[in-house]
Amino acid sequence: MKTVILKYNAGNIQSVSHALELLVVDFEITDEVEKIQSADKVIFPGVGEASTTMAYLKNKKLDQVIRDLKQPVLGICLGMQLMCKHSEENDISCLGIFDEVVKKFEASKEFKVPHMGWNNLTLTNSWPEKALENSSVYFVHSYYVPVNEFTTAVSDYIVPFSAAMKKDNFYAVQFHPEKSAQAGERILKSFLAI
């Protein structure tokens, strides 16, 4: 059982790797195509800006590699947004695994942006597991994916948005399971157990 954390210019690779260490998971951080393709699970983390990270992935030819993966893949935060078709963040095309457009939160006095802190999940599917209904997880983001046919968990900030999505072997979460205490640990475990 080998899990790979996809290495690219994302900010939270260390945090994700620490979380896997705590779970005593056998993993490797790599951008080597063969290792990514032969892994049992792939985690696609992400903190940063969409256009620079997307450019980096394209430059390394990792964009097509990710699209073609057949094993379970988990996109986290920006990773989830990059799995969509398009992002309003600097108006760029993304991987297109989910046929959705990533939108910007409109800040106001009442609703500060970034959406930063702990918010609760309303589950609409069998993943994440039912036990996590209404549990709080940690978010930090200024862009969001609207609720769509692939949404498996919803959170509400300004508008209801996709907190988690799933399509075939692709799983994605807008929040940071690696920073979400016990609830986050459960989500990582449930992904690793698929």
Next chain:
Amino acid sequence: MLTKRIIPCLDIKDGRTVKGVNFVDLRDAGDPVALASAYAEQGADELVFLDISATQEQRKTFASLVKDIARHINIPFTVGGGISSVEDVAPLLEAGADKVSVNSSAVRNPQLINELSKAFGAQCIVLAIDARKIDNAWIVHTHGGKNPTDKKLFTWAKEGQDRGAGEILFTSMDHDGTKNGYAIDPLSKLHELLTIPVIASGGAGSMGHFADVFALAKADAALAASVFHFGEIQIPELKTFLKNHNIPVRL
């Protein structure tokens, strides 16, 4: 619903927590990792570690401590103290910190906020501001509140937001250490003025003070040190209290 955040703050010197920390059921209250884990277990929403080391040697200890903290806790944490360049920040984030806070160095060189925000993203840059009211104006102070500057709280906070800070951490020096409650008026004004989250600091003495800072000043998060370190307020009780006062918290 987005919940209000409770943030214990730990001062670190030479890799150890300072200020007579007296934490219940903890064998070594000077060990930041043990203390941080205890707070995370109790339901703290985030943690702040402030390096108050005086020497370069002690600062190195802090960087390795950050790595150790990141390995042991699974909630977000901010580190601050002595950060004055992009080069200072990269190793801290690589070590596993989620955010960094800047204070005096940003006052001296405001462009630093732009540089950090561009390099690492606004979400991980916290602008910490210490201010005190002098002749009816909130005057920004640096170097742990020792040096008054020509900056005023509200214009500086707005400038910080415009330059790319992701959060403002405001400490009222007039309230800090008094245990008489947070500075509700300037915090309310910051809430009205800004579109980024505001962390309130200085003055927490009772659970009611936390309720006030969330309900009256609309703060997004409240930071405190001694009331937690001395066990005067327990985080689980505090959160239950806030929930009973209709303030959204993570339980």
